[in-house]
Amino acid sequence: MVRPGQEEYWQQTAREYGAALERLAWAYEPNPDRQRDLLQEIHLALWRSFEHFDARCSLRTWIYRVAHNVAISRITRRRKVHEPVFLTLADIEARPGPQNIEEEADRRQALARLLALVQQLEFIDRQLILAYLEDLDAESISQITGLSVANVWTRIHRIKNVLTRQFHSGVTHAK
Amino acid sequence: MRSDYLPDDLKRLWKELASSPVEVPAHDLRREALRLRSGVRMRNWFVAAVCGMLIIAYAVFFARSSTNLERIGAVLSIAGAANVIVQFLKRPGRRIPDVSATETTRFYRAELERHCDFHRGKGTGSWLLPLLPGPILFNLGVALDQPGIAAIIALQMTAFLMLAAIVIPLNLRMARRYQRRLDALDGSIRE
Numbered sequence: 227m228v229r230p231g232q233e234e235y236w237q238q239t240a241r242e243y244g245a246a247l248e249r250l251a252w253a254y255e256p257n258p259d260r261q262r263d264l265l266q267e268i269h270l271a272l273w274r275s276f277e278h279f280d281a282r283c284s285l286r287t288w289i290y291r292v293a294h295n296v297a298i299s300r301i302t303r304r305r306k307v308h309e310p311v312f313l314t315l316a317d318i319e320a321r322p323g324p325q326n327i328e329e330e331a332d333r334r335q336a337l338a339r340l341l342a343l344v345q346q347l348e349f350i351d352r353q354l355i356l357a358y359l360e361d362l363d364a365e366s367i368s369q370i371t372g373l374s375v376a377n378v379w380t381r382i383h384r385i386k387n388v389l390t391r392q393f394h395s396g397v398t399h400a401k
Numbered sequence: 402m403r404s405d406y407l408p409d410d411l412k413r414l415w416k417e418l419a420s421s422p423v424e425v426p427a428h429d430l431r432r433e434a435l436r437l438r439s440g441v442r443m444r445n446w447f448v449a450a451v452c453g454m455l456i457i458a459y460a461v462f463f464a465r466s467s468t469n470l471e472r473i474g475a476v477l478s479i480a481g482a483a484n485v486i487v488q489f490l491k492r493p494g495r496r497i498p499d500v501s502a503t504e505t506t507r508f509y510r511a512e513l514e515r516h517c518d519f520h521r522g523k524g525t526g527s528w529l530l531p532l533l534p535g536p537i538l539f540n541l542g543v544a545l546d547q548p549g550i551a552a553i554i555a556l557q558m559t560a561f562l563m564l565a566a567i568v569i570p571l572n573l574r575m576a577r578r579y580q581r582r583l584d585a586l587d588g589s590i591r592e
Contacts, residue, residue: 233427240425249418266425270437273430275501288501295500295508302512336414350589353505359415372504373590393411 235276235285240269243289246360250290253344253356254297264300271296283369290362291370294353301349336393343392347385354378355385448489452482462539468546474539481532488528506590513583520576522569 239247247268255261275292279285344352344359350371357367367382368375456479463475498511522529540558544551 236427236430245416249415252418269425270430270433271500273427274434274437279501291503291505292500294505295498295503298505298509299500299512302509302516333414333417337418340411340414341418348585348589349509350506350586359412361412370505372506390411 232276235279236273239272239289247293250293250356252341253352254301256345264297268293268296287366287369298349339393343389351385354382358382445489449486452486455482468542470542471539474535474542478535478539481535484531485528510586513579517576517579520572
């Protein structure tokens with residue numbers, strides 16, 4: 227049975243948050259096949275969740291909460307806690323970019339490094355930095371994660387510094 | 402590679418990651434949601450059907466038993482199987498937090514706790530343990546009553562115990578691993 231509005235909410239989600247959800251799936255699943263599976267699982271969970279979306283929080287908060295929780299549930303089920311990250315430049319090769327070859331190569335390398343760093347973060351830190359990278363404000367992040375606004379700010383500041391430092395130094399060891 | 406990326410540049414860079422989101426047709430989601438819902442129901446009915454068959458089988462064994470030990474074993478087996486039916490039909494999704502209503506930190510913690518408890522046998526124990534004494538007593542009764550097949554029953558019991566000796570430590574190790582992650586999470590939140 228489809229609740230009135232369920233399909234509209236989902237259409238809006240796919241339209242406005244499709245790309246962000248794909249990035250979120252990338253951040254949790256290095257393997258492209260599993261990343262597609264996760265993305266489908268997220269969409270399915272969102273579809274089902276819209277049956278009882280009551281607009282008490284914003285649609286964006288709802289979407290990110292569901293998406294992160296589905297990703298957490300999926301990754302936690304796995305027996306290996308830290309899987310090796312097999313991320314090659316080929317994984318992001320298909321994505322469009324600037325015409326200049328040197329600039330394009332530089333961009334791909336930077337993207338690969340950024341993604342690898344995000345994938346190595348512990349879940350809570352990963353959620354925080356993902357939300358930051360997606361331009362969510364501290365209040366929304368607090369509603370999604372359940373951490374206090376002050377805690378969110380402090381932690382994001384710390385992760386951002388570490389991430390930027392690591393990004394520049396090229397050291398990508400696991401946390 | 403450039404070495405002058407600032408945090409805001411990283412934001413821009415990050416958004417370049419997804420440029421062609423995967424399209425999931427709405428009718429596929431609708432179908433999958435229905436399939437999932439009926440899948441859970443099917444699983445519960447399957448368990449109920451298997452236990453129902455066990456109840457019928459042990460009722461027959463009870464009627465044909467020649468010793469009290471066998472009869473007690475059969476009655477306990479019937480009670481254990483009935484308990485499994487009640488637990489499974491009552492249970493669906495009871496301990497899984499709602500993905501939309503639970504904050505991600507709380508959800509993560511609940512998931513770790515759930516896995517930890519599962520490997521410690523907390524959930525499983527509630528339906529598996531009451532199921533075990535019945536068949537054990539029944540087999541013991543049969544072995545005492547018919548010494549000719551006692552060796553086969555002893556072999557079955559040994560295999561069962563050996564399996565338990567392997568599975569239990571492995572599960573406890575997994576439980577400890579989840580517990581470490583729980584402790585790390587708690588420590589991280591307290592920081």
